[in-house]
Amino acid sequence: MKPFNFTGLMAPVFTPYTNSNETLNLDAIEPYVELLKAKQVNGVLVNGTSGEGMLLTTEERMLVTEAWQKACKKHGITLMVQIGGAPYPDVVQLARHAAQIDVDAVLCLPELYFKPKTCEKLVSYLKGIAKHCHTTPFFYYHIPMFTDVNVHMPTFLDSAEKEIPNFLGIKYTSGDLDQGSACLKEGRTIFLGADTILCGAVAAGFDSFIMTTLNICPEVAIEIIADVNRGAVKEARDKQRKLNALITTILEHGDWVSAMKKAFREKCPSIVVGDTRPPLNM
Numbered sequence: 001m002k003p004f005n006f007t008g009l010m011a012p013v014f015t016p017y018t019n020s021n022e023t024l025n026l027d028a029i030e031p032y033v034e035l036l037k038a039k040q041v042n043g044v045l046v047n048g049t050s051g052e053g054m055l056l057t058t059e060e061r062m063l064v065t066e067a068w069q070k071a072c073k074k075h076g077i078t079l080m081v082q083i084g085g086a087p088y089p090d091v092v093q094l095a096r097h098a099a100q101i102d103v104d105a106v107l108c109l110p111e112l113y114f115k116p117k118t119c120e121k122l123v124s125y126l127k128g129i130a131k132h133c134h135t136t137p138f139f140y141y142h143i144p145m146f147t148d149v150n151v152h153m154p155t156f157l158d159s160a161e162k163e164i165p166n167f168l169g170i171k172y173t174s175g176d177l178d179q180g181s182a183c184l185k186e187g188r189t190i191f192l193g194a195d196t197i198l199c200g201a202v203a204a205g206f207d208s209f210i211m212t213t214l215n216i217c218p219e220v221a222i223e224i225i226a227d228v229n230r231g232a233v234k235e236a237r238d239k240q241r242k243l244n245a246l247i248t249t250i251l252e253h254g255d256w257v258s259a260m261k262k263a264f265r266e267k268c269p270s271i272v273v274g275d276t277r278p279p280l281n282m
């Protein structure tokens with residue numbers, strides 16, 4: 001399997017559109033990579049929640065991934081691609097495509113309609129997909145507020161590690177820090193996906209992060225992480241409060257992804273990302 005030693009900040013990037021969101025704006029991708037790299041963000045997650053992966057056609061998902069792959073390779077940035085949230089044959093196609101173009105890692109949602117109710121069912125679904133990209137590091141995307149799939153992650157991890165040869169960890173997007181902390185173990189990569197509990201999560205031992213605000217103000221996360229790691233808990237807590245207040249203000253403008261994309265457009269107007277697709281922009 002390809003080695004994967006990433007720790008630090010990975011931005012769940014927005015998918016850039018032009019033409020009232022009908023067309024992908026692939027030209028925006030290289031400047032977007034340069035902007036993130038300049039701000040010390042060394043990885044990107046493509047086609048995740050913020051990237052509206054589930055609102056793109058399979059063809060578009062592959063085109064976007066190829067454009068990010070090219071720019072990330074050129075600038076030395078780690079690329080993880082989210083391949084789930086589509087019909088099973090399309091997820092398999094995306095897994096094969098990701099392996100073929102040699103991305104650094106894949107992330108996969110559960111089946112979103114015939115939802116798994118147990119760890120066994122979830123592991124079995126992911127095992128069927130992971131074998132189509134068996135040399136690529138494979139991660140599960142835990143985001144129960146969107147998927148309504150909420151199996152116990154520490155138990156799931158133990159089983160997935162035994163059953164799936166290229167399985168390396170999860171992206172943990174939940175405010176339940178008790179369960180999140182119980183996932184942490186030597187040799188696993190557990191990405192934190194919840195910006196609002198960053199301070200506590202770093203104190204608990206998290207060292208890898210995929211959070212939407214890394215697109216907009218990564219410097220705040222960088223400071224919170226550094227403060228906690230040097231024991232300056234009060235400073236970190238104050239910055240977390242400010243970050244959470246900023247998130248609340250951003251969210252006055254719509255749903256999570258649309259509001260965050262709007263904040264990104266305002267902060268970085270030179271990168272043309274457009275609005276979100278229906279139903280998000282309705």
Ligand SMILES: CC(=O)N[C@@H]([C@@H](O)[C@H](O)[C@H](O)CO)[C@@H](O)CC(=O)C(=O)O
Nearest residue numbers: 012048049050173193194195196211212
């Ligand atoms: C729905 C959403 O935007 N979730 C965010 C979180 O960072 C979110 O902002 C956080 O949970 C709020 O505290 C990330 O998990 C998104 C993400 O990683 C992705 O785009 O796949």
